[in-house]
Structure formats: structure tokens, C-alpha cells
Amino acid sequence: MVPNIFSAGLDITEFYQKKPEETDAFWRTLQDVFLRLYGSKLVTIAAISGHSPAGGCLLAMACDYRVMATGKYTIGLNETLLGIIAPFWFIETMKNTIGHRETEKSLQLGKLYSPEQAENIGLVDQICPPDDVLGCARKEMVKWLKIPDHARILTKQLMRNELINNLSSKRKEDIYNFTSFVQKDSIQRSLGLYLESLKKKKS
Numbered sequence: 001m002v003p004n005i006f007s008a009g010l011d012i013t014e015f016y017q018k019k020p021e022e023t024d025a026f027w028r029t030l031q032d033v034f035l036r037l038y039g040s041k042l043v044t045i046a047a048i049s050g051h052s053p054a055g056g057c058l059l060a061m062a063c064d065y066r067v068m069a070t071g072k073y074t075i076g077l078n079e080t081l082l083g084i085i086a087p088f089w090f091i092e093t094m095k096n097t098i099g100h101r102e103t104e105k106s107l108q109l110g111k112l113y114s115p116e117q118a119e120n121i122g123l124v125d126q127i128c129p130p131d132d133v134l135g136c137a138r139k140e141m142v143k144w145l146k147i148p149d150h151a152r153i154l155t156k157q158l159m160r161n162e163l164i165n166n167l168s169s170k171r172k173e174d175i176y177n178f179t180s181f182v183q184k185d186s187i188q189r190s191l192g193l194y195l196e197s198l199k200k201k202k203s
């Protein structure tokens with residue numbers, strides 16, 4: 001577990017100034033990771049040790065339960081702030097987590113929530129001091145593991161199969177949409193500026 005950062009989201013350099021076949025492969029891998037995690041029969045609990053923007057938020061939402069560290073961290077789907085958009089399965093996953101209305105506001109504004117705000121809207125289930133995040137996640141895991149596995153798994157599948165089947169049937173189209181979108185000159189310019197701004201913030 002890395003302190004302060006759960007995940008910085010997708011590595012933008014994987015789709016900045018890349019060839020179409022490279023961005024295709026990158027997106028296919030992300031789809032694989034998501035489908036495996038969201039559809040996992042195992043109990044999955046995200047111990048969110050710090051920042052969790054965009055793709056990081058998606059990974060956390062793909063789990064069954066989320067524990068987030070308190071502190072000056074943020075979580076959310078901030079794609080619009082980067083001049084890009086969240087694909088349909090990011091949107092559906094967020095709708096399944098916090099509901100339609102909150103998702104609509106959240107996505108249009110590219111909102112990044114503090115841990116307290118995220119808990120209030122149900123984006124995370126629990127907040128804990130940073131040095132106790134793993135402990136809280138473990139405690140929660142014990143509860144989940146007491147439930148008969150077959151019943152929990154079937155329930156999870158009933159709740160999640162619609163989205164899993166939808167994405168599975170549209171994978172090629174989704175890859176095509178991603179690559180055509182990120183290869184546009186205007187999007188490449190936005191991504192370049194965003195990467196520069198991250199570096200400037202650092203110096």
C-alpha cells in the first residue's frame with residue numbers, strides 16, 4: 001500500500017502521443033482489469049490510502065466496499081476537468097454506486113470529493129485515520145467472509161451482470177470510441193497541457 005496515493009488514475013502517457021494500435025491495446029487491458037475486478041467472485045475491499053482520481057476511483061468503485069483514509073485526499077471521476085469524458089461503463093459504475101442524480105452532477109463538474117464528502121454521498125463506505133485504513137478494511141472483510149459464499153456470489157452477479165454483459169458485448173466498439181477520441185488533435189492538446197500542469201505543480 002502506497003501512502004498518500006491509492007492510484008493517480010490511468011497513466012496519461014499511455015494515450016498521449018501514442019499510435020492507435022498502442023491505445024487500442026491499452027484500453028483492452030483496462031477493460032480486462034475492470035471486468036475481472038467488478039465481476040470477481042471474491043470479496044473485494046478497497047483500502048484507499050490517499051488520492052484516487054478518475055481511473056483510481058473506477059478501480060475503487062469496482063470493489064464491494066471502500067474504506068478511505070481521512071486527510072487532504074480526494075476521490076472522484078474528474079475527467080471533464082482534463083477535457084476528456086468518462087466512458088459509459090465508468091458512468092454506469094458510478095450510477096450503481098451513488099445514484100443517477102449525484103453521478104450527473106459529479107461527472108459534469110469533474111468533482112473530486114474529500115473523504116468526508118465521499119462518505120456522505122456513499123462513494124466510500126467508511127473513513128478511517130490513514131494508519132488504520134488497512135485495519136478497518138480487514139475488520140470489514142471478516143464480516144463479509146461470514147456470509148455463505150454461494151448466496152453472496154449469486155447476489156453480486158445479479159447486481160452486476162447487466163453492466164458486465166453490456167460492456168462485454170461492446171468491447172470492440174468501446175475500444176474504437178476510445179482510440180478515435182484520444183487521437184483527436186484537440187484532445188491531444190488538452191492532455192499535453194494537463195501533463196505540463198502536473199509537472200509545473202510539482203516544481
Ligand SMILES: CCCCCCCCCCC/C=C/C(=O)SCCNC(=O)CCNC(=O)[C@H](O)C(C)(C)COP(=O)(O)OP(=O)(O)OC[C@H]1O[C@@H](n2cnc3c(N)ncnc32)[C@H](O)[C@@H]1OP(=O)(O)O
Pocket residue numbers: 005007008009010011012013051053054055056078079082084085086087088177178181182195198199201202
Ligand atoms: C463517444 C465516447 C468516447 C469515450 C472515449 C473515452 C475518453 C477517454 C477516457 C479516459 C479516462 C481517463 C481516466 C484517467 O484516469 S485519466 C488520469 C486522471 N488522473 C489525474 O487527473 C491525477 C493526476 N495526478 C495528480 O493529481 C497528482 O499526481 C496526485 C494528486 C495523484 C499525486 O500528487 P503528487 O504531488 O504526489 O505527485 P506528482 O504530481 O508530483 O506526480 C508525480 C509524477 O507523476 C506524473 N503523473 C501524475 N499523475 C499522472 C497520470 N495520471 N498520468 C501520467 N503521469 C502522471 C506527474 O506529472 C509527475 O511526473 P514527473 O515526475 O515526470 O514530473
